[in-house]
Amino acid sequence: MRLTGGSGPVTVVCLAAHPDDVEIGCGATLLALRESRGISGAVLTMTGGAERQDEARDAARAFTADALETHFAGLPDGRLPEHWGAVKTALHEVARRVPAPDLVFAPRPDDAHQDHRLVGELTTTVWRGPTVLHYEIPKWDGDLARPNVYVPVTAEQARRKIELLTSCYPSQVDRAWWDDEMFLGHLRIRGIEAQHRYAEAFTTYKTVLEP
Template sequence: MLRLTTPSGPLRVLALGAHPDDIEIGCGGTLLRIADRPGTSLRGAILTGSPERAAESAAALPAFCPGAVLESGTLPDGRLPGHWSEVKEYLHDLAGRFEPDLVLCPRVDDAHQDHRLVGRLASTVWRDVLILQYEIPKWDGDLRPPTHYVPLSEDQARRKVDLLNTHYASQLDRDWWDDELFLGLMRLRGVECKSRYAEAFHAAKVTLDL
């Protein structure tokens, strides 16, 4: 396995989610890692969510990466494809206000229509930026072999789960929401990249400056 490292120094990271908790479920461990890079800035944006759920996200993201700023939209959950133009316009507006080195977003082939749209439009808005598409486990069974991994320490993996449980209390009664699911997926991805734990991503195009 070829191990690539990012240049040292601060990163400007943009994390996109269709719903509150998408970002933290999909790449919370990665956010904990990049938070250790001095000068790193993180902006998050979610497209849907009630005021209560948006408040959960606004508190959660800075817990993963201190200083993070979150924007919350009010489009209807589960109906983003019907609001294609509004999503596209919002993302272009965001691109005009924040120039990232890295974009984290849902997979373009995610089984959930809202996730899928955000992922697909991200690649049309940020054409010259590295885009890593995170995975979200769900009953649809849409996980597939990833292309890139971010190794995590056991402390980072368990802290991710602790923060999810702390900041998303509204989701604790979901039948799929438990420590075993989150840790199990990170453990599996860790095995695949010879780490204890890891988060996995998909990338359509990556330019290597060797």
């Protein structure tokens, strides 16, 4: 499918192990979709207490103009593999609410973080028809892979993503890796690979082309 220049809103499901995963992994893409075609759908976040859930709601509202429903599974951070069944159930519940999305955004199934990895692994067992784009999250593990899907974004969208990350997630800004330089540098590197100034990158393991 063409992400920009088409007609009608794009229906998306955004899956996250933690609050801020979606916005770090595909925030600029969501901004681009919102501006070009409009979006609808839902965000599911597996972990996070009350403060972090409030941040995630604010972020969903800011990035998508309140176009996406927000859902939370309320599971413990860092322990998702112990709650395999609850994760699977939460995914199926969102699939019931949004039965035929155009795109599903999820962590990579080979992500070094166990929470990300489990959500990524289970995503394609629940959504077998839609295109699943596995986003990447930079971290100290150094687990960035070679992506095979790129979404070019404008300089304004890249910078807006960074502004919103800072304003929507104040609880995270004191982390050593959380700064504008890191976020913009990552967008710039993927932009070089896509022959654009800035881009977000994804991995997909199956794509169906319909003539």
